[in-house]
Structure formats: C-alpha cells, structure tokens
Amino acid sequence: MNADHILDPTDRRLLGLLQNNARSSMTALGKALNLSRTAVQARIGRLERDGVITSYTTVLRPSGQTSLCALISLRIGIRPCASVLKPLLSWPEIVHGYSTAGSTDAVLVVRVDAAQTLSALTDRLAVIPGVEGVETTVVLDTFIDRSGQVGTGV
Structure with a gap:
C-alpha cells in the first residue's frame, strides 16, 4: 500500500x-x-x-465438518527463511502464511479435509531441508473472523 x-x-x-x-x-x-x-x-x-485493494476473490463457505482448519508453527534453521518458505506458495492446503518473530519463524493457516490429510501435511513439512520443528494446533471453532476487513484505526 x-x-x-x-x-x-x-x-x-x-x-x-x-x-x-x-x-x-x-x-x-x-x-x-x-x-x-x-x-x-x-x-x-x-x-x-495505491495497493489498498489488491484483488477480488470468491470466499467459499466451509462445507460442514468436511473442512479442518489448523495453525502450523515452523522453526527454521537456515536464513533467509524465505528460501524455505517460498516453495510453500504452491501448496493449496495453505490458505495463509506469516513470517513471524518469536519462538517460531513462520505460522501457516491450513485447511484440509481430514485429520489424516493434516498428518500427511505436517509430515511433508517436517522433511523440508531447513525445517527444524513443526507444531500443529487444530482450530476447534472460529469466534472472530475479520479477515480482509478494514480496521477502524482506533
């Protein structure tokens, strides 16, 4: 922007x-x-x-229990982290990816169809060269979703 x-x-x-x-x-x-x-x-x-509006998209309603959302935290042992994260851009299960400061280097928001698919995804992440740790948190419920909304600036 x-x-x-x-x-x-x-x-x-x-x-x-x-x-x-x-x-x-x-x-x-x-x-x-x-x-x-x-x-x-x-x-x-x-x-x-000006980059305030970057795209127009279609938001699909998750279809009941067939959609499992999880947060995956990654610890990356090489720098720059982008060299490890860039290949993840093509993984369709990853709906958001954040480079972070703190005890983890990146947080991924993923959506999959089942626990087995989530397990396979975390296994794929764990064997990427440079990934030193993978921690998965399953989302039970969404109580706030303001994604894409303009904040009030308060």
Missing part, C-alpha cells in the same frame, strides 16, 4: 460495502455513498493503484 495514502471516511465506507458485496454495481455504490458512478469508479481505481 502506498504509505502516503490515508483512507478517508468515504474510502472506508466504500471498502466496507465492497467487502460485503464486491459485485455491487457502481451505481448502487454511488447511491449508498451519495456519489456519482464516475466518482465511485475513480475512488476504486485509486484504491487499486
């Missing part, structure tokens, strides 16, 4: 509307914001150019 870009209240409202329905028409967004369709298009274009 452009460091010079400050989100004004209208930007925040626009982003909130897009987060609720990214397929909203420019006209509908304009009515909700009391702006013209052209002004909405210009704001969205600026937010895209």
Whole structure:
C-alpha cells in the first residue's frame, strides 16, 4: 500500500460495502455513498493503484465438518527463511502464511479435509531441508473472523 495514502471516511465506507458485496454495481455504490458512478469508479481505481485493494476473490463457505482448519508453527534453521518458505506458495492446503518473530519463524493457516490429510501435511513439512520443528494446533471453532476487513484505526 502506498504509505502516503490515508483512507478517508468515504474510502472506508466504500471498502466496507465492497467487502460485503464486491459485485455491487457502481451505481448502487454511488447511491449508498451519495456519489456519482464516475466518482465511485475513480475512488476504486485509486484504491487499486495505491495497493489498498489488491484483488477480488470468491470466499467459499466451509462445507460442514468436511473442512479442518489448523495453525502450523515452523522453526527454521537456515536464513533467509524465505528460501524455505517460498516453495510453500504452491501448496493449496495453505490458505495463509506469516513470517513471524518469536519462538517460531513462520505460522501457516491450513485447511484440509481430514485429520489424516493434516498428518500427511505436517509430515511433508517436517522433511523440508531447513525445517527444524513443526507444531500443529487444530482450530476447534472460529469466534472472530475479520479477515480482509478494514480496521477502524482506533
């Protein structure tokens, strides 16, 4: 994101509307914001150019108990850590990956279909050269999910 870009209240409202329905028409967004369709298009274009809006995506509803979510912490023994983490970009089970400071070097958020698949995934991670430790935590329930939402800045 452009460091010079400050989100004004209208930007925040626009982003909130897009987060609720990214397929909203420019006209509908304009009515909700009391702006013209052209002004909405210009704001969205600026937010895209400035890197505030980086993509549009489809969020699928997890299908009942067929989806298991887990957090996997990795300790990496070589530097830079990116050399170990880069190949993980192509692993479809990994939905988020974070480089971290502290006792672990990376945290992965994974979604798999079953415990056996999770076990196989942790085994695959453990044998990657440079990975010194793998710790898995299974998510039992999600009580807050604000992923992708604009914070209030409070």
